[in-house]
Amino acid sequence: xxxxxxxxxxxxxxxxxxxxxxxxxxxxxxxxxxxxxxxxxxxxxxxxxxxxxxxxxxxxxxxxxxxxxxxxxxxxxxxxxxxxxxxxxxxxxxxxxxxxxxxxxxxxxxxxxxxxxxxxxxxxxxxxxxxxxxxxxxxxxxxxxxxxxxxxxxxxxxxxxxxxxxxxxxxxxxxxxxxxxxxxxxxxxxxxxxxxxxxxxxxxxxxxxxxxxxxxxxxxxxxxxxxxxxxxxxxxxxxxxxxxxxxxxxxxxxxxxxxxxxxxxxxxxxxxxxxxxxxxxxx
Amino acid sequence: xxxxxxxxxxxxxxxxxxxxxxxxxxxxxxxxxxxxxxxxxxxxxxxxxxxxxxxxxxxxxxxxxxxxxxxxxxxxxxxxxxxxxxxxxxxxxxxxxxxxxxxxxxxxxxxxxxxxxxxxxxxxxxxxxxxxxxxxxxxxxxxxxxxxxxxxxxxxxxxxxxxxxxxxxxxxxxxxxxxxxxxxxxxxxxxxxxxxxxxxxxxxxxxxxxxxxxxxxxxxxxxxxxxxxxxxxxxxxxxxxxxxxxxxxxxxxxxxxxxxxxxxxxxxxxxxxxxxxxxxxxxxxxxxxxxxxxxxxxxxxxxxxxxxxxxxxxxxxxxxxxxxxx
Numbered sequence: 001x002x003x004x005x006x007x008x009x010x011x012x013x014x015x016x017x018x019x020x021x022x023x024x025x026x027x028x029x030x031x032x033x034x035x036x037x038x039x040x041x042x043x044x045x046x047x048x049x050x051x052x053x054x055x056x057x058x059x060x061x062x063x064x065x066x067x068x069x070x071x072x073x074x075x076x077x078x079x080x081x082x083x084x085x086x087x088x089x090x091x092x093x094x095x096x097x098x099x100x101x102x103x104x105x106x107x108x109x110x111x112x113x114x115x116x117x118x119x120x121x122x123x124x125x126x127x128x129x130x131x132x133x134x135x136x137x138x139x140x141x142x143x144x145x146x147x148x149x150x151x152x153x154x155x156x157x158x159x160x161x162x163x164x165x166x167x168x169x170x171x172x173x174x175x176x177x178x179x180x181x182x183x184x185x186x187x188x189x190x191x192x193x194x195x196x197x198x199x200x201x202x203x204x205x206x207x208x209x210x211x212x213x214x215x216x217x218x219x220x221x222x223x224x225x226x227x228x229x230x231x232x233x234x235x236x237x238x239x240x241x242x243x244x245x246x247x248x249x250x251x252x253x254x255x256x257x258x259x260x261x262x263x264x265x266x267x268x269x270x271x272x273x274x275x276x277x278x279x280x281x282x283x
Numbered sequence: 284x285x286x287x288x289x290x291x292x293x294x295x296x297x298x299x300x301x302x303x304x305x306x307x308x309x310x311x312x313x314x315x316x317x318x319x320x321x322x323x324x325x326x327x328x329x330x331x332x333x334x335x336x337x338x339x340x341x342x343x344x345x346x347x348x349x350x351x352x353x354x355x356x357x358x359x360x361x362x363x364x365x366x367x368x369x370x371x372x373x374x375x376x377x378x379x380x381x382x383x384x385x386x387x388x389x390x391x392x393x394x395x396x397x398x399x400x401x402x403x404x405x406x407x408x409x410x411x412x413x414x415x416x417x418x419x420x421x422x423x424x425x426x427x428x429x430x431x432x433x434x435x436x437x438x439x440x441x442x443x444x445x446x447x448x449x450x451x452x453x454x455x456x457x458x459x460x461x462x463x464x465x466x467x468x469x470x471x472x473x474x475x476x477x478x479x480x481x482x483x484x485x486x487x488x489x490x491x492x493x494x495x496x497x498x499x500x501x502x503x504x505x506x507x508x509x510x511x512x513x514x515x516x517x518x519x520x521x522x523x524x525x526x527x528x529x530x531x532x533x534x535x536x537x538x539x540x541x542x543x544x545x546x547x548x549x550x551x552x553x554x555x556x557x558x559x560x561x562x563x564x565x566x567x568x569x570x571x572x573x574x575x576x577x578x579x580x581x582x583x584x585x586x587x588x589x590x591x592x593x594x595x596x597x598x599x600x601x602x603x604x605x606x607x608x609x
Contacts, residue, residue: 097335120343122591
């Protein structure tokens, strides 16, 4: 009898928990996204009512075509991909190379370099002097200048995560490989790199969210429309009609701007979730 | 041996391994050190560090150093030459009322984000801690806003929060009468609303960090507490919460420090308004910059940096001291 009561109370409790979660999920996630998607399908007049209702007139093709043609979307997409992919690759490779040395050394000079790198995770980038440095290098307003700046300010997170990860692993395998005559780069390429994959994956997830959505630095460093990344293109498109937001078009642009990351998430969802919950962030 | 070698990398010679005298006691550490020195050499290490370090020096350390100088330089787009200005930039933005107001708004914003984000995420983490099919569906769902660009999140929510928008439509169903409060139109509610939007955007990630922290609490300790008759409430606050302190430290620091440099969400919702009620430091910085006042914007940038350092360092020290070591 008491066992049955206990079982019943557990079932009741889990039903209550799931109902509460579902209600919260509905208000917190589902309704905002429903609102976003459904209004991107409406005509301008329909969308200005800002309701959750089904569209009375479907205007999908027109809205999305306007965004693709007038919203600078395709140009923004090409710019964003052109910038994000090489930057991400460079940051992950150069960051993990440095992290290996930092993790396996006690030299004071290297410790100093390590802490300087870690500090860049905490301290926000000083944007005006960055423009000055880029001007001196002749790179201000160029994609490569922006990419180098992104790399320099984002590498700290890779170094932080990977150094912590390597320190937890004894150096025996690397030493054995050195005894067998492997070169430094060979050990990095065939032993260290495969070993740190979990930490690099977490870093890659955080960095792709961070670089794809970067608006602050790209607004300062790439303000010209031809070179604008997607967030800046979205901002310029939405601000073009300051006082009468055409919500249907703004929402269509919002969806198209975020769709690449959301698609990646659909593909890697399980690995992203397990990678982040295994505590790689807290170290 | 190892440390000694490392301190003088320039003097390293690469002797053959047999040349190392191997006394029986220190044999293994000597061999390890020799091997390391052999394999790295003085330049090998540097070759691995330098490419990344150059980028960090050029685009983080150098701007950081210059920034501290530019804050004291009279530099506008209206004049060619730069002039030493002492504290004039700070005095100028101080007299305009920009500085103290922006610092106050930023501090309130950051504190509100920290409270909302950690409250929502900790509650979600407790509800979703166990790995089950339904929980992983919820975790996946609550993570979606993390992927959204903060700018986009701002556009979505500024529509939702409009007087005629869906939030007030929903409230009107529950509350009798027409409810048409302008959430982003009043000073206090605008500031709290943008803080809530910022929290909405990040709480999925914070939740995962808390789940990792909760999963790190050993079950044996929890079972012992249960046998001793501790209630679920006591088990959470007296056992789990102290033992997951590193996750709490991390989340509090990251949410506070991150929102001290908030920009995107505010640009796409209120643009600093109404009036300048949501004009945080980075928004004020952009306003100064777009008017061509580079000296004063450098001064604001330096204030952001100082604010971050003055928040993070004591906070980490204080929270670390409260952490229980296992």
